[in-house]
Amino acid sequence: MSTGLLFKEWRQNAWIFLFIVIAFIGSEAMTATNTVDMFNQNYKYYQSEEFQKVNVDDQQLTPNEIKMDLSLTPYDFEGNLALFFYVFLFLGLKLTVFEKNKQMDYFTYGLPYSKNQIFWHKLLIPSLIIFIIVPLIISLRFMYIYQQIPELYLPNVSDSSMYIASFSLLFLFSFTLAIAVGYLVGDIIAAGLVAIGAVASFFYMFPGATTNLIVGFKAFLEGKSLADVDGGAVMLFSALPTPLLSGSMVISEFIVLIALSILMIIIGWYALKTASLENNGRFLMNNKFRMPILIIGSIYITICLGGHYSKFNYESLITTTQAVTLLVKMILIFIVTATAFWFLMYKWKTIKKL
Numbered sequence: 017m018s019t020g021l022l023f024k025e026w027r028q029n030a031w032i033f034l035f036i037v038i039a040f041i042g043s044e045a046m047t048a049t050n051t052v053d054m055f056n057q058n059y060k061y062y063q064s065e066e067f068q069k070v071n072v073d074d075q076q077l078t079p080n081e082i083k084m085d086l087s088l089t090p091y092d093f094e095g096n097l098a099l100f101f102y103v104f105l106f107l108g109l110k111l112t113v114f115e116k117n118k119q120m121d122y123f124t125y126g127l128p129y130s131k132n133q134i135f136w137h138k139l140l141i142p143s144l145i146i147f148i149i150v151p152l153i154i155s156l157r158f159m160y161i162y163q164q165i166p167e168l169y170l171p172n173v174s175d176s177s178m179y180i181a182s183f184s185l186l187f188l189f190s191f192t193l194a195i196a197v198g199y200l201v202g203d204i205i206a207a208g209l210v211a212i213g214a215v216a217s218f219f220y221m222f223p224g225a226t227t228n229l230i231v232g233f234k235a236f237l238e239g240k241s242l243a244d245v246d247g248g249a250v251m252l253f254s255a256l257p258t259p260l261l262s263g264s265m266v267i268s269e270f271i272v273l274i275a276l277s278i279l280m281i282i283i284g285w286y287a288l289k290t291a292s293l294e295n296n297g298r299f300l301m302n303n304k305f306r307m308p309i310l311i312i313g314s315i316y317i318t319i320c321l322g323g324h325y326s327k328f329n330y331e332s333l334i335t336t337t338q339a340v341t342l343l344v345k346m347i348l349i350f351i352v353t354a355t356a357f358w359f360l361m362y363k364w365k366t367i368k369k370l
Contacts, residue, residue, distance in 0.1 A: 021137040025111075032110060033141060036103060037149055044157040047095030051088070052164040058086055087169045093161065097154075097183050101190045101219075104146070105211055108194025111138050112284075113207040135288050139195070139281070146187045154180045185273040190215055192280035199287035200305060206360075217320050225323025232326060232342070236334040243330055306361040314354040322346035 026033070061067055062082050077085070158176050194211045201207035235245040290302045300306060326342055328334055 021133060022140065025137060025141055028115070029111065029141070032107060033145065036100075036107065036145060039103070040100065040150060040153055043096040043100075044153050047093050048157045048160045050095075051093035051161055055086065055088065055165050055169070062086065083168070088165070089171050093157075101186060101215060102212070104142070104187045104191040105194045105215055107142060108191045109198050109204075109207055109211060111142070112195055112198025113201060113204055114198075131289050132285075135285050142191055143188075146184055146191065150187060151180050151184055154183065181270070185270060185277070189273050189277045189280070192277045192284065195284040196280040196287065199284045199291060200300060200302070200309070202300060217316075221320045221324045222316070225320050225326075227323070228326050228328075229319065229323040232328055232334060233339070235328075236336075236339045239333065241331055241333055242328055300361060310354060310357040310361055313357055314350050317353045318346050318350040321349050 062085075158180075162170060193214055197207050197211040197214065201210055231242060231245055235242050238245065287302060287305070290304070300309070322342065322345060328338065
């Protein structure tokens with residue numbers, strides 16, 4: 017570990033590190049107080065004479081129903097945690113593509129350190145924030161809430177611990193994805209659009225789209241309806257972060273996030289090692305990545321759009337016409353996407369001149 021490199025990273029980025037920590041503290045403090053205030057208001061209402069007057073006859077709530085209504089899950093005091101997916105995404109872009117376009121990396125590469133050292137030192141401070149400071153702040157928020165609200169109405173400690181770990185992994189994935197994109201893409205605007213699109217689509221489109229396609233084609237090949245195949249619309253690949261925000265997450269989703277984060281780190285590391293500073297400002301820092309990104313990106317977007325917008329009657333059989341129509345749509349999406357990527361990869365200079 018080099019204190020010189022760490023000091024350089026701190027000197028260049030201290031303002032954003034401190035901003036993230038302060039903003040996170042403020043956000044969690046606001047969430048904690050709002051949650052307690054909301055619970056107290058609801059609790060007082062159920063104890064009030066006003067409620068006793070309306071809680072009669074057929075619409076009368078039982079004590080157990082009142083308890084269920086007052087009970088909280090981690091999702092109920094989520095606050096602004098989802099917003100910080102994009103904060104850590106911006107942090108990753110700031111440490112990579114922003115610095116490249118500001119030519120800060122010319123100074124860094126002039127120092128007597130290898131690219132390996134530069135890469136790992138760049139990850140160190142954000143990792144401390146994600147794995148130490150963030151869990152600590154969320155834990156303090158939970159401690160405050162657990163002191164102010166009776167335990168009867170709160171989730172158990174194990175649920176809270178899983179909730180904290182889940183968001184730490186989500187923040188890690190957002191950050192490492194931005195690192196990978198930042199080292200692959202040489203243009204600030206392009207890198208930002210790619211990173212935001214990748215995170216948003218992975219969290220909110222890809223899981224559901226994948227499930228729709230798998231279940232849909234399985235139903236078609238087996239001659240069954242969707243209702244008969246999926247057993248009640250069970251997601252084959254649960255959408256992230258929906259299971260996390262509802263206070264539950266299975267081990268497989270932890271593994272997926274960890275594996276994807278490691279993959280992003282490897283991609284970022286390799287992209288940095290093979291990048292040429294002459295490509296700063298271009299769409300890609302390494303021309304060897306053109307074709308793999310074109311193929312993988314086109315397939316990914318085809319799955320997202322094709323599966324997300326596939327329309328089938330849940331109770332009816334999928335006809336051959338519907339299946340063929342979907343395939344044709346996906347082929348057209350792939351062709352259009354691949355063409356767009358081709359222009360971005362091979363005609364970037366021409367596009368920027370327009």
